Amino acid sequence: MNGVHRFGIAAAIVVLSGVASLLAAPSLPDQVVSHWNVAGEPDGTMSKTAALALFPALSAGLLGLFALIPRVDPNRAKIDEFRPSYDWFVVFFTGFLFVIHVGIIAFNLGYEFDFVALLVGSLAPLFYFVGFVLENAKQNWFVGIRTPWTLSSEAVWNRTHELGSRLFKLTALVMLVGLVFDAYAIYFLLVPLLVTAGVTIAYSYVLYGRLEETAPTSRGR
Structure with a gap:
């Protein structure tokens, strides 16, 4: 197709x-x-x-x-x-x-x-598929985890997206578990999503710094 x-x-x-x-x-x-x-x-x-x-x-x-x-x-x-x-x-x-x-x-x-349950239950498979997209995404300007550091380094892009893929899939599973907790289901969406966003941004920043530090040494060899 x-x-x-x-x-x-x-x-x-x-x-x-x-x-x-x-x-x-x-x-x-x-x-x-x-x-x-x-x-x-x-x-x-x-x-x-x-x-x-x-x-x-x-x-x-x-x-x-x-x-x-x-x-x-x-x-x-x-x-x-x-x-x-x-x-x-x-x-x-x-x-x-x-x-x-x-x-x-x-x-x-x-x-x-329960409309919140419908929302969370519908977002879970979507987020899981987002994880699949991130797993396959190549460096570009519109699709993926676009931070200054992923856009500046293909290596940072690839490794950040590997992590982001796993975290989005995990977030989807946590959201499904949250459906059991009724009134708290929305928090099983918001908290993992915020954590995933924060972790991937921080990871791309830290990883870029580490790669920049080791790059001169590698070239010197």
């Missing part, structure tokens, strides 16, 4: 999101619940029109951006090296937005469920 077909799947998901909005519109109230607190309690609303348009429009816009990135990146040849995993991430991400959109619709149609 080539990139055009993979993006075709993502585009079909965007269309389904719009169809879901059109089908649900007659049955929804003028104001719909659109936000939940960390305990899973509704605490925000927006107009039906805005809510039904938000995710289809967001999905379409992001899909266009994802299609553009491989064309404008100066290192687009590097993106081509892991293009299948990049494209499948786009499909997974579009699918995630679709699930959340349908969840909002279902909640406002009167179906009772």
Whole structure:
């Protein structure tokens, strides 16, 4: 399956999101619940029109951006090296937005469920796949763990992404465990994600410094 077909799947998901909005519109109230607190309690609303348009429009816009990135990146040849995993991430991400959109619709149609659990449960497989993308990502300007140090050294990029891949996959598993703890599930998302971000940034900085320190010695030999 080539990139055009993979993006075709993502585009079909965007269309389904719009169809879901059109089908649900007659049955929804003028104001719909659109936000939940960390305990899973509704605490925000927006107009039906805005809510039904938000995710289809967001999905379409992001899909266009994802299609553009491989064309404008100066290192687009590097993106081509892991293009299948990049494209499948786009499909997974579009699918995630679709699930959340349908969840909002279902909640406002009167179906009772824990929306935070839906969010965490949907993000877990997405994050696991992010780990897979990081495992394959080559040095580029748009996709991956882009710090000043990973962008300055291919060795730092590769080793940071090896670590980041493992941490994102671990974060996904921790998130699934968090579903057992109901009201605390959101913290099983936020805490590992923040730790992963902090560790990978710090690791790239420290690793770059170590490699810079040893580089002159290696050249002298």
